[in-house]
Each structure stands twice: as C-alpha cells, then as structure tokens.
Amino acid sequence: MPLKLAIFVSGRGSNMGAILDAINGGRLDAEVEVVVSNNPQAPALNLAEMAGVRTLVVSHKGLEREEHERLILEGLGAYSPDFIVLAGYMRVLSPYFLKAFRASGKDADGGDYFRVINIHPSLLPAFPGAHAYEDAYAYGVKLAGITVHLVDEKVDHGPILAQETFPRLDRDSLESFKERGLALEHILLPEVLQSIACEGVHFFRRQSSSENSTEGKALKKEGAKGAS
Ligand code: GRF
Numbered sequence: 416m417p418l419k420l421a422i423f424v425s426g427r428g429s430n431m432g433a434i435l436d437a438i439n440g441g442r443l444d445a446e447v448e449v450v451v452s453n454n455p456q457a458p459a460l461n462l463a464e465m466a467g468v469r470t471l472v473v474s475h476k477g478l479e480r481e482e483h484e485r486l487i488l489e490g491l492g493a494y495s496p497d498f499i500v501l502a503g504y505m506r507v508l509s510p511y512f513l514k515a516f517r518a519s520g521k522d523a524d525g526g527d528y529f530r531v532i533n534i535h536p537s538l539l540p541a542f543p544g545a546h547a548y549e550d551a552y553a554y555g556v557k558l559a560g561i562t563v564h565l566v567d568e569k570v571d572h573g574p575i576l577a578q579e580t581f582p583r584l585d586r587d588s589l590e591s592f593k594e595r596g597l598a599l600e601h602i603l604l605p606e607v608l609q610s611i612a613c614e615g616v617h618f619f620r621r622q623s624s625s626e627n628s629t630e631g632k633a634l635k636k637e638g639a640k641g642a643s
Contacts, residue, residue, distance in 0.1 A: 418445040418612040421496035423504035424452050428459020429597065430502035430534055430604055435466050437605035444612045448494040451487060453506055475506060484512040498611065501533040501566065502604070505545065510568050522565075522574060523618035529573075531566040534604050536596055538562060538578055543571035548593045552583070559583050559592065561600050563607045565616070574618055577607045 422431045431450060437443035450463040453475045463470050471490040475483040483506075499516060501508075508531065516530040537547035538560035544550065551559050560580040567573035579599045583592055610617065 418443075418608060419495060419497045420445050420447050420500055420608070421491060421494060421498075422447055422450045422463075422500045422502050424450060424457055424459035424463075424502055425454045425505040426457055426459060426503050428457065428462045428503065430600055431459050432462055433601035434500065434502070434605055434608065435462075435468070437609070443605045443609045445608055448496050449491070451491070451504075453483070453504070459503070480507075480509050481511050484509060488512065488515055497530060498608075499531040500604070500608070501531065503534075507570055508566060513566065513568065518616075520616075522616075523620040528565050528616070529567065532576070532607070533564055533566050533571070533573075534600055535562045535564065535571050536593075536600065538580065539564060539571055539575065548596055549589065552587075552589050552592050556583055559596060561596055561603060563603055574621065576611075576617065577603055579603050 420434070422434060424431050428450075431447075434443065434445070435447060438445055438447070447463075447468050449469045449471050450459065451471045451473070452460055453473060455472050455474055460470050460472065471487070473483060473486045473490060478486070513529045513531060518528050518530050520528075522528045535543070535547060537543070537551050538558075539562040541556075542550045542554075548559075558580050559582070560578055562575055563577045564571075564575045565573040579602075581595050581599055587595075
C-alpha cells in the first residue's frame, strides 16, 4: 500500500515537487492525497494543480491559530493521510493540531509521537527558525546540513529521522550555499519517506534522564562495545 501523504506548503514548493518527481520516477511508493497551504498565492499550489494533485487552501489571515487549524482539520476530513509532510510550511502547528495525528505506535523511548514530518535546512539543533541557511552562513559554519525530523510541540525540535551535511566552500555566496543545501533536501526528503513506506519510522534513541544514572551509563557502554 502506498504511503498516503498530505503536503503542507507556504511558498515555492520545490520539496513538494521533489516528492512528486520521486513518486512519478518510481523511487517513492507514496500518494499525495492533498497539498495544503495557508498562502493562497503560494507558487507551490500552481505546481500541485499542474500535477493533478488536489489542493486545500485555508488562509490564516485574521484567524486565531486554533481556528485556522480547525478549518484545516475539517478540510483534511475528506482524506486519510498516513503522514503530514511540512515542506516549507511557515506556520507553527499547535498541540491542538498535532493531537489529531498522534501515531498509534511509540518512539524509541516508549513515548508518543505525531505523524508529522518536517524538513529543516540546518543541522538541528543548530539554527532552528525561519532563516536557517542565512543564519548558518552568517555564523560562518564550515559544515552545514539539513534535517528531516518528526514534529513535536516545540519548534524545529522533534526526533531526528535523517541528516545530511555539506561543506561551506570559501567561494560560496549565500545563494550558492543555499542551492547546494536545497539540492540535498530534494534527495533526502523522498528517501526518508521511502524508508518509512518500506519499514516504518526508524528512531534514533535520545538519551533519557535514566541514562545519566550509573545503570544507564553501563548500558550505554555495553551498547558502544556491541557497535564496534
Ligand atoms: C526549504 O529550504 C525547507 O527546508 C524549509 O523551507 C524551504 C522550502 O522550500 N523548511 P520549498 O518551498 O520546498 O522550495
């Protein structure tokens, strides 16, 4: 069964395009049920329509966050996505929205997670926020990267699913730096989705407070030995 997706966009839509290309090219076993946007002017909407994908537009203008999200949830009622993919969606989702996409399974630490994926253009936890490429470039990082992660209640924070790095070159302008990062995004996001389609979500364990205990440290050492 193909993975059913709802892709949320606010702008250009190149990651959405990469997902559609991967599906058409047989590299991703998924179906985009609907593309959702808060921005009626988003170029991504034209791309989606040209590709024959249904769109749902709910402008956030003049609405409280939860009211906006309630309207989106209402529109999504006509679909049954396995995952929401935030691909350049410039709104923070509230716990009210996330609750509607709580996964039935548990994460690596036995906690709940949401069926919502985000692509972020930095090596999280470095440079969260809306201008990650600009911030990393301005900071002068030598090694930059991109992250695909599950969304939780905090911004650019949930469990990491995959990361990819790229060097900042001496000759890089901000534009060339962003272009190289974006090209990697277009590869990584469809790859992560394909791995979920095949094997479900793969979690990396996060260190929990119990792992700071003596017993936890011993367990970690065991694990490290096993991995060598
Ligand atoms: C990408 O850089 C993505 O990582 C970030 O927003 C940008 C969206 O670009 N979250 P596009 O709309 O997919 O072209």
